[in-house]
Amino acid sequence: DIVMTQSPDSLAVSLGERATINCKSSQSVLYSSNNKNGLAWYQQKPGQPPKLLIYWASTRESGVPDRFSGSGSGTDFTLTISSLQAEDVAVYYCQQFYSSYTFGQGTKLEIK
Amino acid sequence: QVQLVQSGAEVKEPGASVKVSCKASGYTFTNYYIHWMRQAPGQGLDWMGRMNPSGTSTIYAQKFQGRLTVTREVSTSTDYMELSSLRYDDTAVYYCAREVNVGIGAVNYWGQGTRVTVSS
Numbered sequence: 001d002i003v004m005t006q007s008p009d010s011l012a013v014s015l016g017e018r019a020t021i022n023c024k025s026s027q028s029v030l031y032s033s034n035n036k037n038g039l040a041w042y043q044q045k046p047g048q049p050p051k052l053l054i055y056w057a058s059t060r061e062s063g064v065p066d067r068f069s070g071s072g073s074g075t076d077f078t079l080t081i082s083s084l085q086a087e088d089v090a091v092y093y094c095q096q097f098y099s100s101y102t103f104g105q106g107t108k109l110e111i112k
Numbered sequence: 113q114v115q116l117v118q119s120g121a122e123v124k125e126p127g128a129s130v131k132v133s134c135k136a137s138g139y140t141f142t143n144y145y146i147h148w149m150r151q152a153p154g155q156g157l158d159w160m161g162r163m164n165p166s167g168t169s170t171i172y173a174q175k176f177q178g179r180l181t182v183t184r185e186v187s188t189s190t191d192y193m194e195l196s197s198l199r200y201d202d203t204a205v206y207y208c209a210r211e212v213n214v215g216i217g218a219v220n221y222w223g224q225g226t227r228v229t230v231s232s
Contacts, residue, residue: 040218049222097217101159
């Protein structure tokens with residue numbers, strides 16, 4: 001199974017500042033067939049199901065604010081929130097869908 | 113609009129089975145994969161299994177092999193997740209979710225979740 005490891009486990013960022021969350025896979029999730037990475041990012045707020053933010057590592061889901069962006073390829077990926085808003089406080093998960101499906105352990109994002 | 117509506121909370125004794133339903137509406141049911149995930153209290157997301165669009169094929173996470181059965185009832189646009197031989201650590205919120213599209217393994221529509229409590 002592909003193991004997904006996120007860092008850090010938690011972080012605190014000031015409003016308006018940049019937040020960066022990393023995700024590393026134990027093996028490459030790059031499809032040779034379409035040169036896309038089988039990697040998604042989700043946001044989960046308390047008491048709610050997760051919400052899809054990004055798939056194919058960098059494709060923003062419809063309706064997701066453009067302050068959210070995804071980057072990376074192969075085994076190393078990053079979710080960036082360019083200017084943190086109060087409503088972005090949540091737990092963020094990466095997920096690989098290259099070989100079966102596995103989630104990272106989650107990163108808790110708080111306001112400093 | 114796309115909706116996935118799950119059945120209500122369950123309390124089960126250890127060793128019993130639980131069956132959770134996920135009724136879909138607002139799209140062509142047989143065009144999309146449905147996944148099942150769970151989340152134990154205060155923990156992260158755990159992928160469990162997936163049903164293919166036609167309802168003819170499933171894949172399960174290895175940790176659930178032999179205990180998990182996912183089925184599809186096309187006539188009612190409903191998927192079912194049955195977990196047997198329940199243990200205390202199966203206590204969790206169980207979610208169904210629909211893939212963005214065939215070939216994209218990310219999910220963008222989620223059910224509301226079903227809380228399953230295993231208690232004697």
